[in-house]
Amino acid sequence: MGKLKHPIIVGVLTLISATGLYFLFNWMFTRPDPASAQAAPIENLFQAHFIMMAFLFALIMVIMLYAVVVFRRRPGDDTDGPHIHGHTGLEIAWTIIPTIVVVGFGVYGWVLFDEVTAEQPDEMVVEVVGRQWSWSFEYPEADVRSARLVVPVNQPILLEMYSEDVLHSFWVPEFRVKQDLVPGMMMPLRITPTEIGNYRLQCAEICGTSHSDMLADVQVVSQADFEQFLIDSAFRYSDLSDEARGEQFYFDLGCNGCHSLDGSVNAGPTWQGVYLREELLDDGTTVIADDEYIRDSILNPDAQIVQGFNPGIMSAQDFVTRIADLEAEILRNEGVEIDVIADLIAFMQTLDQ
Incomplete structure (x- = not known):
C-alpha cells in the first residue's frame, strides 16, 4: 500500500x-x-x-x-536527493x-x-453573394432576391457562395459551421436549421474598413411562413416605382455595406438626407449632391471625396460592372431598359433628414 x-x-x-x-x-x-x-x-x-x-x-x-x-526538502536536510536514471x-x-x-x-x-x-436528400439551393461589405441571397427556383436569409426549419439547405471582391467568411454561431468565400470560386456550405428563430450572419474574415458591419439577418421559419416569404418577395423590377426599384437596388448592389439610411457613419457617407445636401470635400470646397454629382460619384467615386472619408474604398470598375450586369439581366428577363443609377437617385430623394 x-x-x-x-x-x-x-x-x-x-x-x-x-x-x-x-x-x-x-x-x-x-x-x-x-x-x-x-x-x-x-x-x-x-x-x-x-x-x-x-x-x-x-x-x-x-x-x-x-x-x-510532498517531496520538498525539509529544514536541516542537506543530503543529496536519490539519483534516478x-x-x-x-x-x-x-x-x-x-x-x-x-x-x-x-x-x-x-x-x-x-x-x-455530406450531401443531403432534397436540398434547397440558396445562392449567397458576399461583397464589401454586405450580403445578398437569391433563391433560383423562385427567382427571388433578398437582403436577408430566410430558410424553412428542418429543410436541408445548400448554400452556393460567391465573393465579388476579397475573402469573406459565412458564420452564424448558432449553426456552428463556417465557410470562407473565395473570389473566383463557388464555395458550398450545407446547413439544416432545426430551431425557428432570428439569428445574425456575420463575416468572420477581416475584409476591410467596414468588416465589423458586414452583417445580415437570418430567419428560420415554418414551411408556411417561408412560402409566404417567397410570395411576398417575388416581383418584377419593371412593376415597381422608380423609388421602390432604387431601394431594391440599394440592397441588391450592396450599397448598404457602406452607406447607412439612418445617419450612422460607415465606410461612406450616409444616404439619409443626402439629396441636395451640401457636402464639404476633402480639398476644402463644397458641392451640392444633385443628380449630376451623385451619378459622377457612382461612376468615378474617387474624383470628389467627402471630407472625413478615404479614397479607394469603392472600386468604380467593379461597381459599374455590377450595374451593367443587373441592367442586362433585367432587359433579358423582363424586356425593359432600366437606368439603375437614376432609380438609386430617386430612392435617395425619399430619404429625408
Whole structure:
C-alpha cells in the first residue's frame, strides 16, 4: 500500500481537478444554443476537447504541485536527493499514448467533417453573394432576391457562395459551421436549421474598413411562413416605382455595406438626407449632391471625396460592372431598359433628414 499511496492520491486529485476544469471551460467558453443538425456533432467535438484539455492540464499541474509540496526538502536536510536514471517504460508510454490521442482526434475530426459536409436528400439551393461589405441571397427556383436569409426549419439547405471582391467568411454561431468565400470560386456550405428563430450572419474574415458591419439577418421559419416569404418577395423590377426599384437596388448592389439610411457613419457617407445636401470635400470646397454629382460619384467615386472619408474604398470598375450586369439581366428577363443609377437617385430623394 505504501508504494501505491502517492499514485492513488495523485489520481484522485487529478480526477477532481479535471472535473472542475471541465465545468470551468464550459462556463468560460460560452456558446449560443445550437440551431442546426450540423451543430450537434460539432458540439460533441467541443466537449471531447474540453475533457482532454481538462484532464491533461489537471494531470500536469497536480503532479507538479503534489511533488513540490510532498517531496520538498525539509529544514536541516542537506543530503543529496536519490539519483534516478530514468524509466524506459514510462518514456515509451508518454510518447505512444499522446501520439495515439492526437491521431485519434485527427481521425475523429475527419469523420466529423465528412458528416457535416455530406450531401443531403432534397436540398434547397440558396445562392449567397458576399461583397464589401454586405450580403445578398437569391433563391433560383423562385427567382427571388433578398437582403436577408430566410430558410424553412428542418429543410436541408445548400448554400452556393460567391465573393465579388476579397475573402469573406459565412458564420452564424448558432449553426456552428463556417465557410470562407473565395473570389473566383463557388464555395458550398450545407446547413439544416432545426430551431425557428432570428439569428445574425456575420463575416468572420477581416475584409476591410467596414468588416465589423458586414452583417445580415437570418430567419428560420415554418414551411408556411417561408412560402409566404417567397410570395411576398417575388416581383418584377419593371412593376415597381422608380423609388421602390432604387431601394431594391440599394440592397441588391450592396450599397448598404457602406452607406447607412439612418445617419450612422460607415465606410461612406450616409444616404439619409443626402439629396441636395451640401457636402464639404476633402480639398476644402463644397458641392451640392444633385443628380449630376451623385451619378459622377457612382461612376468615378474617387474624383470628389467627402471630407472625413478615404479614397479607394469603392472600386468604380467593379461597381459599374455590377450595374451593367443587373441592367442586362433585367432587359433579358423582363424586356425593359432600366437606368439603375437614376432609380438609386430617386430612392435617395425619399430619404429625408
